[in-house]
Amino acid sequence: MDKDQIFQEIIQGIKNLIGSELQYISNSSSTVVIESVEEATNGIMVRRGTNNPQKITFDRLNTYATALSKGRPIHTDTVYNSGGNDRTIIETIVCHLPKVGFMKGRQGRNQTKNKVVQWFPEDIHPLGETLDVSDESYSEHEEQQPQIELTPLPKPFILLAGISGTGKTRFIREQAKSSGDLEQTYCLVSVRPDWHEPSDLLGYISRLGKSGAEYIATDVLKFIVQAWLEIIDDIVDSDGDLYWEGGVLESIRPFWLCLDEMNLAPVEQYFADYLSVMETRTWYTPEELEEFNDTNSTSFDYYYDCDPLLKPTLFEQLEEAGKDKLRRDLGLEGSKYDNIWRYFQTNGISLPFNLIVAGTVNMDETTHGFSRKVIDRALTIDFGMFYPNDFLQYFEPQTKPLALGYPTLSRASLDALKNTPSDPDGEKSINFLSEINSILKGTPFELAYRALNELLLSVICTAPENDTQLQATWDDFLMCKILPRIEGDADKLASKDVDEHEIYNEQTLLSDLEKVIRQQLNGIWDTQRQDLLRESSPDSSEPLLVPCRSKGKLEWMQGRLQSNGFASFWP
Numbered sequence: 001m002d003k004d005q006i007f008q009e010i011i012q013g014i015k016n017l018i019g020s021e022l023q024y025i026s027n028s029s030s031t032v033v034i035e036s037v038e039e040a041t042n043g044i045m046v047r048r049g050t051n052n053p054q055k056i057t058f059d060r061l062n063t064y065a066t067a068l069s070k071g072r073p074i075h076t077d078t079v080y081n082s083g084g085n086d087r088t089i090i091e092t093i094v095c096h097l098p099k100v101g102f103m104k105g106r107q108g109r110n111q112t113k114n115k116v117v118q119w120f121p122e123d124i125h126p127l128g129e130t131l132d133v134s135d136e137s138y139s140e141h142e143e144q145q146p147q148i149e150l151t152p153l154p155k156p157f158i159l160l161a162g163i164s165g166t167g168k169t170r171f172i173r174e175q176a177k178s179s180g181d182l183e184q185t186y187c188l189v190s191v192r193p194d195w196h197e198p199s200d201l202l203g204y205i206s207r208l209g210k211s212g213a214e215y216i217a218t219d220v221l222k223f224i225v226q227a228w229l230e231i232i233d234d235i236v237d238s239d240g241d242l243y244w245e246g247g248v249l250e251s252i253r254p255f256w257l258c259l260d261e262m263n264l265a266p267v268e269q270y271f272a273d274y275l276s277v278m279e280t281r282t283w284y285t286p287e288e289l290e291e292f293n294d295t296n297s298t299s300f301d302y303y304y305d306c307d308p309l310l311k312p313t314l315f316e317q318l319e320e321a322g323k324d325k326l327r328r329d330l331g332l333e334g335s336k337y338d339n340i341w342r343y344f345q346t347n348g349i350s351l352p353f354n355l356i357v358a359g360t361v362n363m364d365e366t367t368h369g370f371s372r373k374v375i376d377r378a379l380t381i382d383f384g385m386f387y388p389n390d391f392l393q394y395f396e397p398q399t400k401p402l403a404l405g406y407p408t409l410s411r412a413s414l415d416a417l418k419n420t421p422s423d424p425d426g427e428k429s430i431n432f433l434s435e436i437n438s439i440l441k442g443t444p445f446e447l448a449y450r451a452l453n454e455l456l457l458s459v460i461c462t463a464p465e466n467d468t469q470l471q472a473t474w475d476d477f478l479m480c481k482i483l484p485r486i487e488g489d490a491d492k493l494a495s496k497d498v499d500e501h502e503i504y505n506e507q508t509l510l511s512d513l514e515k516v517i518r519q520q521l522n523g524i525w526d527t528q529r530q531d532l533l534r535e536s537s538p539d540s541s542e543p544l545l546v547p548c549r550s551k552g553k554l555e556w557m558q559g560r561l562q563s564n565g566f567a568s569f570w571p
Contacts, residue, residue: 003069006119007062011037013097013127014044020128022096024088026104026115032089046089056086063336064090072248073103073116080336091117098123101133108134150179150254150405151533153356154457155379157278159262159370161361162383162571168360169260171387171401175358176256178403185230187223188258193366195265198273202309205317212319217329220257224309225330227255227352228340235339238296242343245300254406255355262359263367267374273309275377277351280307283410302408308348315345354406363570372485376450380484384571385549386533398537399544412456420463422470426456432474432520436482439512442496445485454481462532471521472529478517478550483557486510487568493561510558510567517550524548 017034024030035045035053042058060080067079076091095102099120103110110116118133125131160168169188176186195201203218233247246252268275284292284303292303315323323345327333332341359378363369381387387401409416417426433455437447458477464470486493486509495507518525528545536544553569561567 003062003066006069007058007065009099010061010065010094010097011058014093016127017093017096020096022092022128023130024092025095025102025130026088032092034093046093048089054086054089056090059334060086060090063334064094068094068100068117068119070247070251071119072251073110073118075114075116077114095130096128098125098127101125101131101138103132103134107132109136109139110134149403151402152405152407152461153379154407154454154461155377156281156351156353156356156406157274157377158356158358158379158381159361159375160358160381160383161363161569164362166383166389167387168383169258171383172256172258172358172360174401175404176254179405180253180255184226185253185255186258187219187256188260189220190260191262191264191270193264195270197270200265200270202273205314209322211321211325213317214322215314215318215326215329217326221310221349222330223255223257224349224352224355225332225344227355228349229331230255231352231354232340235343236296236298238298241296242339242346243296243298243300243303244340244343245298246302246304249302249408252354254404255352257355257357259357259359261362261367263361263363263370266368267359268371271374274351274357275373277307277309278377280305281351281353281410282306283353283408285411285413286415304353306350306353308350310344310349312346312348314348353408356404356406361570370484372444375484379480380569381480382549382553382569382571385479385553398540399531399534400537401534402532404533407457407461409457409460412453412460416460417456420459422464422466423459426459428467428470429455429459429474435516435520436478436513439496439509439516443509444488444492445509447482451481468523469530469532471524472532475521475524475529475548475550476532479553483550483553484569486513486557487566487570489566490561493567506562508558508561510554510561514551514554514558517554521548521550525551 014034015037018036019033021031021033024032031049033047035047037044038055041055043055044058044061045053045055047053064076064079067074076087080087094100095117099122100117101120101124102115102117105114105116120133120138124133124138160171162168173182173186173188176182179185189201192200201218201220203216203221205213206216207213228244231246231252232244234245236243236245282305284305289300289303293299315326318326327337327341332344361367361370390398393399412426414425418424420426423429430452433447433452440446455474455477459470459473462469462473464473490508493509495509495512497507497512525548528547531544531546534544536542557567557569
């Protein structure tokens, strides 16, 4: 629903109700009368009972319109964080509009303890009256939001590698467009060659102003806060400890941060804080969530925790003027954000779970390489292999990328694996990675628990139904997590089974790896497999099939090693 349109309908409805005596929902003996709409001063004048007239600003009404636009029932006190003495008046007026209904606590389809208000796409009662919409039949009148089926990523950090002009930046933009509003859920940041520290990305404290220390916020930090506002429904105070309560998980959109030409500057330097904090992301398991709720007297449906990017001590370094400026810069002005601002000052600002960072990567003489620290924490996608440019389909594409979403798991578990028909206990995937690691053991490319966890998360995300689909998942994992780590000259990539004096032997670490992978992917090695990240055009009911990707990449890397004496994953 469009919040601006709802706001305009509220103002027009109020104009039509001028002079009417409107009864409170919860107390029929109390009334409110709208006396005037004063557009010159951006407000309306109302009188409650026999009290003196008071002004309600358009900003307060716009806040309510924004909350109603989310399409779900809202609790007025939550909208305003229990601030202001006009909350009940606003609720009363809005409930007398034709598209608005209310539900009392614990009645019908309202399972919460609080009275809630809901906006409908069409008139449900005459102007000036109110309607209880607790009955299930009113669910049919709700606006049906289009549901985009998202394919969850196992990690929220991806690198799109490929030659210039293949559409990497546009791909990220289209991903944001498919599941959200570009103005809200997409942020494009062009990386500068002179970035060398996290402050270039997240901001810094300046002490040059006359008002004392102030924080210079970047677009990235502002975007991170907006992603949090998409998540947070309420802030809960449990014996002095503040926790956020999230909205319905299915309604929380991904926020896409595009770092364009990401490796124009040394990624390990300016991106260091993100890389470290990303590893602290924790989604609570059902058992942990139950213990958390019992301990804190909460009833959260889910909970996610993460170390802060901006620590609470940063706020302590700012004067009051500096804090007020930062609050304005982050878009947290107004009483409705009081509790969220207090939460950020107390706990810091961490990574929101719906933030997906996507970096575009070119490898040439103007860019920097990636250390294993970066590669190990990212999903690397060879754009030309996963999303090839087919000139013959330029005007009429026959395939399209699947819409991608954020992960809702941080650790693989047997409980989550139960929904994977082809590998319900993860044993096949563990054996697969063990065979791969037997070749890499003792080399700089040896794998550890992080790789295993991310393989199992990949299996959980794709939920393969048979061994062929499971091998397709392994194939993509090799492409995204294993092969990008491998690079070097003939000495570094020498086979462990070849005597050091056999300098002309063509056996290499890559050829050893190919033998093992050929055996592990025997069901798809010489045939085609399902594409897990693209789909055929709507006219086709058949799944999109592609050749085994790791086979082609290994052959390409081996060819470069033989011809150039050096091999790497990067195109």
